[in-house]
Amino acid sequence: MSRGVGPKVSRRLCSKPREESPVQPRGRPVLRVPGHKPTEWEKKCLLWAGHFKKPEDIPEIVSIDAIRTAQTTLRVKFSYVMIALTIMGCIAMVIRGKQAVKRHESLTSINMEKKAQWKEEATQSASAKP
Numbered sequence: 001m002s003r004g005v006g007p008k009v010s011r012r013l014c015s016k017p018r019e020e021s022p023v024q025p026r027g028r029p030v031l032r033v034p035g036h037k038p039t040e041w042e043k044k045c046l047l048w049a050g051h052f053k054k055p056e057d058i059p060e061i062v063s064i065d066a067i068r069t070a071q072t073t074l075r076v077k078f079s080y081v082m083i084a085l086t087i088m089g090c091i092a093m094v095i096r097g098k099q100a101v102k103r104h105e106s107l108t109s110i111n112m113e114k115k116a117q118w119k120e121e122a123t124q125s126a127s128a129k130p
Helices: 040-048 064-102 107-128
Strands: none
Touching: 040 064
């Protein structure tokens, strides 16, 4: 052994000193309750996610993991619905744009018509003021 080094000191570079008792994180308390009494909203989440068929089937105490899983499932289903609605909206806008082209409508022509109308109204109001 080297001089000045005790028998418990490891010579490895990446080793951490061993702790005798693990330190618990202070940010979140340790959950010791095995279950949770679900609220009405959580019961609806459990039903919509398909964990239970009827509200009467939901037990008095449900595990927190089951509730979190149901909420995650609903979150994913909601995102799928939003994706589908976005795609349908894009397709509808493309169809409406093609129909507008067939009618010879464009944003440029609509803006030109509005500006001509505003200019005409401005000249009429200017001639009516003297």
